[in-house]
Amino acid sequence: MKPAMIQPFIHLANLRKAYRKRGSEYLAISDASFDVGAGELVSLVGPSGCGKTTLLKVLAGLLDYDSGTVQIGSPSHPFDPARDVGMVFQQALLLKWRRILENVLLPAEILGLPLGESRERARYLLALVGLSQSEDKYPYELSGGMQQRAAIARALVHDPKLVLMDEPFGALDALTREKMNLELLRIWKESGKTIVFVTHGISEAVFLGTRVVVFTAGPARMADNFEIDLGAVRSLDMKTHERFGDYTRRIYKLLGME
Amino acid sequence: MGRSGEPLGRYTIAVGAHLLLIAAWQIFVVYGHVPKFVMPTPIETVGALFGDNYRWGTNILATATEIFGGYFLAVAVGVGLALAFSWSRPLEAAFMPVLVSLNMIPKVALGPLVIVWFSYGIVPNMVIAFSICFFPVVLTTARGLREVEPDLLDLVRSLKGSRWQIFTKIQLPGALPYIFSGMKVAAILAVAGAVVGEFLGSDKGLGYLMLQVQVTLDTPAMFMAVLLITLIGVALYGMVLALEHALVVRDARIE
Numbered sequence: 001m002k003p004a005m006i007q008p009f010i011h012l013a014n015l016r017k018a019y020r021k022r023g024s025e026y027l028a029i030s031d032a033s034f035d036v037g038a039g040e041l042v043s044l045v046g047p048s049g050c051g052k053t054t055l056l057k058v059l060a061g062l063l064d065y066d067s068g069t070v071q072i073g074s075p076s077h078p079f080d081p082a083r084d085v086g087m088v089f090q091q092a093l094l095l096k097w098r099r100i101l102e103n104v105l106l107p108a109e110i111l112g113l114p115l116g117e118s119r120e121r122a123r124y125l126l127a128l129v130g131l132s133q134s135e136d137k138y139p140y141e142l143s144g145g146m147q148q149r150a151a152i153a154r155a156l157v158h159d160p161k162l163v164l165m166d167e168p169f170g171a172l173d174a175l176t177r178e179k180m181n182l183e184l185l186r187i188w189k190e191s192g193k194t195i196v197f198v199t200h201g202i203s204e205a206v207f208l209g210t211r212v213v214v215f216t217a218g219p220a221r222m223a224d225n226f227e228i229d230l231g232a233v234r235s236l237d238m239k240t241h242e243r244f245g246d247y248t249r250r251i252y253k254l255l256g257m258e
Numbered sequence: 259m260g261r262s263g264e265p266l267g268r269y270t271i272a273v274g275a276h277l278l279l280i281a282a283w284q285i286f287v288v289y290g291h292v293p294k295f296v297m298p299t300p301i302e303t304v305g306a307l308f309g310d311n312y313r314w315g316t317n318i319l320a321t322a323t324e325i326f327g328g329y330f331l332a333v334a335v336g337v338g339l340a341l342a343f344s345w346s347r348p349l350e351a352a353f354m355p356v357l358v359s360l361n362m363i364p365k366v367a368l369g370p371l372v373i374v375w376f377s378y379g380i381v382p383n384m385v386i387a388f389s390i391c392f393f394p395v396v397l398t399t400a401r402g403l404r405e406v407e408p409d410l411l412d413l414v415r416s417l418k419g420s421r422w423q424i425f426t427k428i429q430l431p432g433a434l435p436y437i438f439s440g441m442k443v444a445a446i447l448a449v450a451g452a453v454v455g456e457f458l459g460s461d462k463g464l465g466y467l468m469l470q471v472q473v474t475l476d477t478p479a480m481f482m483a484v485l486l487i488t489l490i491g492v493a494l495y496g497m498v499l500a501l502e503h504a505l506v507v508r509d510a511r512i513e
Contacts, residue, residue: 060416082418089409096510097431109427110419140509158417166409 007074008035009194010059010162015068017054028054032068032222034213038077038161041188041195043205045251046215046223052198055215056164059196060085072162077194079161083111086155086163086193090170092147094139100150101126101135107158118157125153128187145176149183156191165197169204178236181207185234202255203239206230206247214254223254298478303485306478312467314486320463322490324380324452328387329494332448333441335388336395344403344429357396365390365451369458383455383463390451391444395437402436403429438502439512445498449491 015032018025029051036042044052057063058070061081073079086107094103101122108118126135129149131142139147148168155163168184169177181204188195199205205212206228214224228247230238238244280300286292287299294302307314343350369386376382406429414424456465464483471479502511 057412060412062412062415085416087409087413087416089413091407091409093407093410093413095428095431097434097507106427107413107417110414110417110423138507138509140507164416 007038007076009038009040009072009074009077009079010036010196011069011071013069015055015058015065015070017051017058017063017065027219029058029065030219030221032213032215034211034222034225036194036196036211038074038194039192040210041185041197041208043209043212044196044198044215045200045202045205045212047200047217047255049220050215050217051220052215053166056166056196056198059162060087060164077161083158084161086158086160088148088151088155088163088165088168090167092139092144092151094147094150094154096139099136099138100131100142103139103150104154104157106154111158113158121159122153122157125156126150128156128190129153129183143176144172145180148172148180152184152187156187156193161194163193163195165195167199168197170199170201177201177204182236184208189232202248202251203244205251206244207234207239212247212251214251216255224250226250295475295477298481302478303481306476306482309479312471312479312482313462314482317462317464317467317483318486318490320380320460321452321456321465321487324383324387324455324463325448325490325494327380328384328452329391329444329448331384332388332391332444333395336392336440336444337399337437340396340399340403343400344425350400354400357393361393361397366454369454372455373459378459379461380463383452383460386455387448387451390447394443394447395440398436398440398443399433402433405436406432435506435510435512438498438506441498442495442502445495446491448494449487453487 012035013033015029016027017029018027020026032051032055034042044055046052054063058065059072072081073084094100095106098106101119104122104126105115105118108115108122123132123135126132129152131146131149131153134142134146134150139150142150151168155165169180172180184195184197185208197205197208199208209228211225211227213222215221216223230241230243230247284299284301287297298306306312339353343354365386368389372382372385372389376385406424410428411424414428419427452463453465456463457469460466464487468480468483471483
């Protein structure tokens with residue numbers, strides 16, 4: 001038994017969230033329950049419109065929910081909702097008028113962290129994501145993959161305990177995406193963050209996750225939640241392993257694609 | 259060699275084309291025996307600069323004052339109003355439709371009214387220039403302030419960032435390219451506004467001078483006046499462009 005599971009970092013129970021618009025109700029999440037241990041990388045996988053992004057926004061404290069429990073933080077890993085969330089989106093959304101280093105510093109500025117230290121940390125993170133040479137460049141001078149690396153550095157600059165990623169590699173080409181998957185695993189191990197990773201890529205979800213939570217659409221509901229036992233060190237050739245195939249088949253089945 | 263020399267080459271071609279046009283103009287007038295009162299040569303046009311009674315300095319100053327004054331007033335009020343809109347939704351909801359409707363009025367048609375209200379001189383012409391510049395500035399600025407990526411707002415809100423932080427770090431710098439886009443359109447309109455004002459009623463300015471010399475068919479002076487009006491416009495546009503290049507990253511500029 002993992003100690004992290006005794007004291008989950010994120011505890012979700014019977015979460016329900018509906019959007020209401022002019023009398024009609026649209027159910028975004030019907031009933032989601034799962035726990036995430038500190039330092040885990042959880043993949044939320046499912047088709048568009050299954051409520052993954054809504055769930056991420058609830059975790060980020062950006063959306064209210066209708067009923068259920070959302071607890072983030074544990075005695076060993078206290079969580080401050082005002083400063084312990086880092087976010088990465090499908091688009092890098094770097095500020096066009098700022099150089100890369102200044103882009104990475106944005107969360108530190110918003111939180112009013114000491115700028116000298118933050119600058120040091122930003123440089124360290126840019127090195128971590130492989131962008132040391134680009135700190136003085138403008139976003140348009142970087143490729144899509146490099147911009148997304150900068151966005152990841154930005155999400156880590158204020159040293160948040162929880163990093164929320166909403167299809168961060170969805171806009172990249174297939175090869176860059178595979179490369180970024182490996183990079184993310186490396187960054188995750190080195191930083192020790194808890195990451196919630198939303199994707200509609202089934203293979204990506206299995207490859208990255210220590211755990212996969214599967215959502216289905218119409219009506220939105222949580223269909224499964226299981227651990228991925230592929231070991232701590234993952235390499236691309238794992239995708240050809242039998243067990244990898246078992247996991248992806250299990251998800252395809254849940255999504256009614258088999 | 260060829261590739262690195264290309265920008266210089268294009269520049270040279272552009273300058274050459276202009277010189278060629280002036281030369282063609284000179285040849286056309288001289289060999290086509292065009293009377294001076296219909297079209298003077300470029301040399302005669304420049305010669306008008308040295309006429310005694312045109313008071314070029316005073317007239318340039320008057321027209322430039324109207325153009326620059328009306329223009330910068332329009333930029334200040336236009337950007338200010340757009341900022342107010344971005345801070346107050348009810349204000350925007352009430353006034354934006356009114357502005358859009360008012361924008362439909364051809365501002366030049368207001369000229370005679372402006373003269374009734376402000377008498378004639380530099381002030382009414384400035385008002386006409388202002389009224390013609392104001393709308394593109396306020397409309398594009400308001401649009402720029404509205405165009406904020408919702409995900410970026412989420413990012414700032416997840417850190418409990420204040421509205422002021424959103425405004426100064428994201429909204430305003432993001433709107434800058436739009437503001438300049440409006441300012442560039444307005445720079446061209448300002449010149450037209452001021453000169454139309456001078457045509458309608460004025461006692462100095464290059465437009466006023468044109469009406470004065472028109473009576474005696476002094477075409478070279480009219481040509482010179484048009485040239486000077488154009489140059490004032492180019493100077494204003496150049497200033498705005500230089501400011502844009504200094505403040506807006508290349509990728510973000512709206513052409």
